[in-house]
Amino acid sequence: MPERDDIEPTPVRPLWTGTLSFGLVSVPVALYTGNRANPVSLRMLDRDGTPLARRYFCPEHKRAFDRDEIVRGYQVEGGEYVIVTDDELESAEPEKSGDIDLKLFADVNDVDPLFFERAYFLAPAGKSSKVYRLLAETMEKTGHAGIATFVMRDRQYLVAILAENGILRAETMRFVDEVRSPEEVGLPEKGTAKSAQVQKMEREMSKLTKRSLDVKELHDDRAEKLLDLVMRKQAEGRDVVESQVTAETDDRDTVIDLMAELEKRMQGGDAREQPARTTRTRKRAAPKRSRQTAKRPAQARKRKAP
DSSP: OOOOOSEEEOOOOOSEEEEEEETTEEEEEEEEEOOOOOSOOOOOBOTTSOBOOOOEEETTTTEEEOGGGOOEEEEOGGGOEEEEOHHHHHHHSOOOOSEEEEEEEEEGGGSOGGGEEEEEEEEEOSSOOHHHHHHHHHHHHHTEEEEEEEEETTEEEEEEEEEETTEEEEEEEOOGGGSOOHHHHTOOOOOOOOHHHHHHHHHHHHTTOOSSOOGGGOOOHHHHHHHHHHHHHHHHTOSOOOOSOOOOOOGGGOOBOHHHHHHHHHTTOOTTTSOOOBOEEEOOOOOOOOHHHHTSOHHHHOOOOO
């Protein structure tokens, strides 16, 4: 993948801070996302290169609607909708809380990854990490996972708290009515294969079996090829259009050395005292139209929106 320059340090900021609690135990924690968005994203443009905005269009009135003209509704039988007002939505919001409320502990093998939705890291947020270390070590030693709820941005989440290598993770979970069963999908019932067939399958699998998984092999080939194409076309001045709108730096370009941050917090450090080690964030700027491109007819340098 081509190197990205024009990079500057980005501070580490948790998504949420609060207390992981159960019984008489309280552990101050900070929540960090464990996922990053795809580094290669395409914007929708008009043929002159201006970024487009999404609007709500009414096919009956043949016009776009502003936000103050829009209401929300839940579809019921017969094509009818029940309108839900903003006040009614607000009354249904969960009570704000600074706690991750641990409801129960279960065998980690009983927690089906099919329920997992998004991964987060939990780092110690207080001056001392002793209770955090004790909880992580105990959960890992006993093979237990915690099931908890917490509220973030006016939404209640169900989470599994997992411990691995002395670090706590939080996996947001789908609710039971959001997960299909094998029977719903139509998967076949468990059968018995012949011994010879099993041995043949084992031999084929052994050809690709490694002692350990190298996560560096889990890269996105399509993203690498696409970014290489974009960089090459920009260098050649092909299909480069100039936009009057300059995109601001966003969180998708933020790459944090999270392990360094976790290590510092485990030692009782505070992220506000000094910036954690980070890779750096590229500042996005609107590409300038090259002379080569500017000399071409307008139609030749325009491209279709993806």
